[in-house]
Amino acid sequence: MSGARMNNDPNEPLNIIVDTANRIFADSVDKAMLDAAESGRFPDKLWQAVVATGFHQVGSLDSGTGLPELFALLEVSGRHAVPLPLAESLLANVWAGAADGLSSIGLWQGDVITEVPWGRSAARVIGIRQDSREVVVVDSVDTTAHGANMAGEARDRIAIPPDSPTMTVSSDPWTLLALARAAQTAGALRTVLESALTYAGDREQFGRSLSKFQAIQHSLAVQAAEVAAARRAVWAAVDSLDTQRARAEVAVAKIRTGEASGVVGEAAHQVFGAIGYTHEHRLHHFTRRVWAWRDEYGNEFSWARELGAMIACSGADSVWSFISGR
Amino acid sequence: MLELDRTSLPASSEALRADVRAFLAGQQEHLAEPNSDFTTGHDPVFSAKLGARGWIGMTWPVEFGGGGRSFFDRYVVTEELLAAGAPVSAHWIADRQSGPLLLRFGTPAQKQRYLPAITRGESFFSIGMSEPNTGSDLASVRTTAKPVDGGWVINGSKIWTTDAHRNHFLIALVRTAPAAGENRHVGLSQIIVDLRADGARVRPIRNMAGGEDFNEIVFEDVLVPADRIVGEPGNGWKQVTSELSYERSGPERFLSAFRVFVEFVRLVGPNPLPHESAAIGRIAAHLMTLRRMSASVAGMLNEGKQVEVEAALVKELGNNFEKLLPELTRLAAPTDRTRDSAWRRSFEMTQLLSPSFTLRGGTREILRGVIARGLGLR
Numbered sequence: 001m002s003g004a005r006m007n008n009d010p011n012e013p014l015n016i017i018v019d020t021a022n023r024i025f026a027d028s029v030d031k032a033m034l035d036a037a038e039s040g041r042f043p044d045k046l047w048q049a050v051v052a053t054g055f056h057q058v059g060s061l062d063s064g065t066g067l068p069e070l071f072a073l074l075e076v077s078g079r080h081a082v083p084l085p086l087a088e089s090l091l092a093n094v095w096a097g098a099a100d101g102l103s104s105i106g107l108w109q110g111d112v113i114t115e116v117p118w119g120r121s122a123a124r125v126i127g128i129r130q131d132s133r134e135v136v137v138v139d140s141v142d143t144t145a146h147g148a149n150m151a152g153e154a155r156d157r158i159a160i161p162p163d164s165p166t167m168t169v170s171s172d173p174w175t176l177l178a179l180a181r182a183a184q185t186a187g188a189l190r191t192v193l194e195s196a197l198t199y200a201g202d203r204e205q206f207g208r209s210l211s212k213f214q215a216i217q218h219s220l221a222v223q224a225a226e227v228a229a230a231r232r233a234v235w236a237a238v239d240s241l242d243t244q245r246a247r248a249e250v251a252v253a254k255i256r257t258g259e260a261s262g263v264v265g266e267a268a269h270q271v272f273g274a275i276g277y278t279h280e281h282r283l284h285h286f287t288r289r290v291w292a293w294r295d296e297y298g299n300e301f302s303w304a305r306e307l308g309a310m311i312a313c314s315g316a317d318s319v320w321s322f323i324s325g326r
Numbered sequence: 327m328l329e330l331d332r333t334s335l336p337a338s339s340e341a342l343r344a345d346v347r348a349f350l351a352g353q354q355e356h357l358a359e360p361n362s363d364f365t366t367g368h369d370p371v372f373s374a375k376l377g378a379r380g381w382i383g384m385t386w387p388v389e390f391g392g393g394g395r396s397f398f399d400r401y402v403v404t405e406e407l408l409a410a411g412a413p414v415s416a417h418w419i420a421d422r423q424s425g426p427l428l429l430r431f432g433t434p435a436q437k438q439r440y441l442p443a444i445t446r447g448e449s450f451f452s453i454g455m456s457e458p459n460t461g462s463d464l465a466s467v468r469t470t471a472k473p474v475d476g477g478w479v480i481n482g483s484k485i486w487t488t489d490a491h492r493n494h495f496l497i498a499l500v501r502t503a504p505a506a507g508e509n510r511h512v513g514l515s516q517i518i519v520d521l522r523a524d525g526a527r528v529r530p531i532r533n534m535a536g537g538e539d540f541n542e543i544v545f546e547d548v549l550v551p552a553d554r555i556v557g558e559p560g561n562g563w564k565q566v567t568s569e570l571s572y573e574r575s576g577p578e579r580f581l582s583a584f585r586v587f588v589e590f591v592r593l594v595g596p597n598p599l600p601h602e603s604a605a606i607g608r609i610a611a612h613l614m615t616l617r618r619m620s621a622s623v624a625g626m627l628n629e630g631k632q633v634e635v636e637a638a639l640v641k642e643l644g645n646n647f648e649k650l651l652p653e654l655t656r657l658a659a660p661t662d663r664t665r666d667s668a669w670r671r672s673f674e675m676t677q678l679l680s681p682s683f684t685l686r687g688g689t690r691e692i693l694r695g696v697i698a699r700g701l702g703l704r
Contacts, residue, residue: 197701211703214695221697225643228328232622233615235332248614255611304607308598311606316592320409320584323613326340 014069017058018076024049025080034285037083038152042121047084051100059090060098067176070094071183071238075231078187081285083153085117087180092126095169096137099124105177108136111160112144115296119143119156127160128173130298135173136166149296151288175247178254178297179237185257185293186231188286189264193227195283196220196268199276210271219271223264230260245325251307258300261290328639328700333625334618339398346406349379353412360411361672362584363679365539365686367413368492370447376407376414377447382421386429391442397624405577405617411585415489415539420444423572424451424497427516431557431565440495440518454484454498454519454543455566462692464499465510465563469545471500471517471555478502478517478555480525480548488686490541491528496521499566502559514562518554525549535678567634573687575623575637580616580644582683583651583676587613589669590655605658612647616640635700638693645684652676 009015033043050056057063059070070090077086085104092103101123106116108127113136116125120143127136138160145157197220200211210216233256240249265287269276276283294300311322350357356372376382384400386392393399407414425444428436443449460466469482484490484498496519503513521528525548530538557565587609594602619640626633652673664670684690698704 197703200703217698217703218691218694220701220703221642221694224328224697224701225639228330228639229615229619229643232330232618233611236334236615236618239332239334251607252611252614255608256615259608259611300608301604304604304611305600306603306607307610308603308606308608311610312591312594312598312603313596315596316588319588319591323610324343324405324409324617326334 013065014072017055017065017069018072020053021055021073021076022079024053025076025082029080029082031282031285034081034083034282037154038148038285040146040154042118042154043083046082047102050084050086055086056089056100057093057098060093063098067241068238071179071234074180074183075187075234078184078189078289079191081188081191081289085122087177087184088117088126091173091176091180092124095135095173096124096126096167105173106156106158108160111162112157113138113160114157115147115155116158117156118154119158120146120154122158125158126173128177130174131172133168133170133172134166135169136160136164138164149292151285151292153289153292171241172247174297175250178303179234179241179250181293181296182230182234182237182250182253182257185261185290186227186234188290188293189227189230189257189260192264192268192283192286192290193220193223195286196223196271200271216271219267223267226260226263230257233257240326243326248307248310248322251303254298254303255300255307257290258294261294265290328635328697330619330622330636330639331625333622335398335402335621336396339396339402342399343402343406346381346403350406350410350412356413357411360585361675362408362411363582363676364408364418364578365415365488365682366537366679367411368415368489369413370416370450372413373417373447373450375447376417377445380445382417382447383425383441383445386425386441386445390429390437391445393445397627398621401577401621401624405581405620408577408581409584416450416492417444417447418578419453419488419493420449420451422576423453423569424495426572427497427565427569428556430568431516431561433553433557435553436518436556449495450489450493452487452490452493452496452521454487454496456484456486458483458485458542462689464566465514467499467501467514469498469500471502471515471550473502474549476549477552478550480517480519480545480550482545484543484545485531485541486686487528487541487543488539490521490543491530491538494521495519496543497556499562502555502562511563513560514566515559516556516562516565517550518556519545519548519550523548523550534681535675570688571632571634571637572627573637574641574693575620575627575633577617577620579641579687580613580620580647582648582679584613586652586655586669586672586676589667589672590659593659593663593667593669599660602658602660605654609651609654612643612650616644616647619643635696638688638696638700641687642690642693642697645690648683649680652680 058065088105089103103124104122105126106113113127125138142159147155203210233253237249237253380393381403384393384395388394471478471480502515506512525546527544529542623636
């Protein structure tokens with residue numbers, strides 16, 4: 001299956017990255033690694049594999065790749081629930097220069113940075129604020145508290161040393177991180193759907209496979225529609241990043257992937273029955289992630305408020321030109 | 327896995343958008359009661375104006391009066407008309423599916439005879455699929471066309487036929503030969519019937535909103551000339567199912583409630599409360615995503631690809647959205663200011679039309695079945 005590929009040209013840089021990443025992550029990210037990561041063990045070998053491939057520099061200056069490749073890679077990482085701060089490393093490298101060590105990003109709040117994915121393992125942490133392009137860069141990381149989101153992904157708090165430098169980045173950090181979560185979500189939702197399709201085909205009840213029951217078919221059809229919509233919204237946003245509409249399109253992507261996460265997560269678990277509710281099953285590594293990511297970098301409500309305010313401000317007679325703008 | 331291409335509308339189609347807007351700005355007499363539902367507003371004068379601009383049959387070959395343009399161009403024109411609430415129902419079916427059907431399966435003589443008049447906005451078609459005992463189970467149609475000297479004699483009835491009392495022609499799915507045992511798809515044909523023909527009785531059916539848009543048609547020994555069979559006799563099933571793809575992916579599948587949205591934005595004004603702006607943003611997020619998906623399908627049509635499953639996907643999401651939109655505005659609307667508002671009028675009309683959204687053009691249940699087949703489940 002092609003994953004995040006955009007066409008069938010195998011030589012497109014984006015397709016090469018997607019295909020290679022799918023292969024590497026499929027081979028290396030397994031249930032044991034996810035369980036270990038969720039109990040606090042950083043997957044060093046996986047990070048080394050990423051660095052060896054040069055993936056940590058995707059999107060950075062001189063890498064020959066840009067933001068479309070970066071977000072394609074994040075979508076693939078979502079498909080495999082890659083337990084690395086990949087979005088944060090890639091964007092930190094774009095903003096503050098490529099480093100081989102692990103970089104991460106969190107929320108700059110006074111003299112601490114909170115919600116830092118794998119802050120405990122990072123060599124560099126960037127603190128960002130909503131509605132600001134000024135960021136703080138911490139090169140000597142002192143973790144003050146370990147934490148995790150509802151998916152068990154490490155979300156740590158680190159101290160900001162008094163002399164830490166600040167810098168202004170070229171694009172709005174909050175917007176790009178919101179889109180990063182949306183892209184990861186689109187990838188993870190796809191895996192949830194694929195797993196549900198496979199399970200419905202394999203599992204038999206009442207003498208036939210679940211996939212032969214119309215109620216199950218319709219549930220899977222609804223899930224497929226949501227997954228397709230989520231993905232289309234993400235790529236519309238990626239394609240708008242160099243336009244005036246980037247913020248609005250990212251709002252759409254974050255809202256739409258968030259809504260899809262609720263619908264698909266619920267419906268997929270229903271298809272799996274009790275086995276999908278067990279810790280032993282891998283489904284929850286994906287559903288817990290999409291549920292957690294909904295609330296990171298602005299949930300559906302906060303983005304909808306912002307998008308709605310933009311539209312209301314332009315007025316009723318401009319609604320359509322806003323919706324159809326490019 | 328069902329995926330939609332990362333297609334965006336080309337710059338040339340976007341340039342066309344400005345032309346459509348400039349045209350619509352001068353058509354206020356046709357836009358007194360804007361309604362984005364494609365079945366409201368039967369206005370032959372307006373349709374003729376569109377025909378004169380070359381905005382009907384845009385993708386058809388020039389030799390049949392068409393514009394030889396892309397599906398992207400057609401997408402832009404149709405969504406602009408719907409968003410403005412223009413009265414498009416007279417020519418809509420002929421432009422969307424009767425014409426493309428004739429173009430693909432019709433004889434050269436049929437194309438010459440019917441297509442140029444459609445593109446001029448002078449010839450209007452209805453769809454003759456459902457019957458009193460045939461809804462979603464389309465292959466169960468019982469209306470017959472029997473060969474006689476000089477043509478075919480039709481007996482039976484059709485129902486839910488939008489605008490049959492106003493339009494000129496019906497393309498009816500009829501049985502021209504018995505089914506082959508279990509295979510009911512054999513022996514079906516499509517035939518062009520003049521809705522004013524002797525023996526064809528058209529009776530409008532009042533809907534729950536009080537409107538009279540759809541009809542029952544009874545055929546009693548209606549004589550139809552031999553050359554009105556579309557394509558080959560017996561090929562009707564294949565033709566009618568291919569026609570449905572054109573029917574399902576367009577902007578009319580997610581814009582029906584659009585004017586409710588516009589009036590809601592007007593109602594709450596430039597500084598809405600948090601829950602009001604959140605409702606606006608949520609509606610916009612769905613709408614902007616559906617536009618992208620529909621444009622992706624237009625791109626597939628442009629490349630001559632089969633779009634049956636993708637079209638069903640857009641219609642499934644779009645119809646659900648059309649029902650969600652009025653509801654989100656209702657729950658967020660400031661109740662002390664809604665009486666006598668344009669939003670209230672638009673909301674009530676759309677709410678009353680809304681049951682039809684997930685019925686017409688294939689029910690939600692049929693569409694989910696189509697998607698499930700695309701997923702390999704059946």
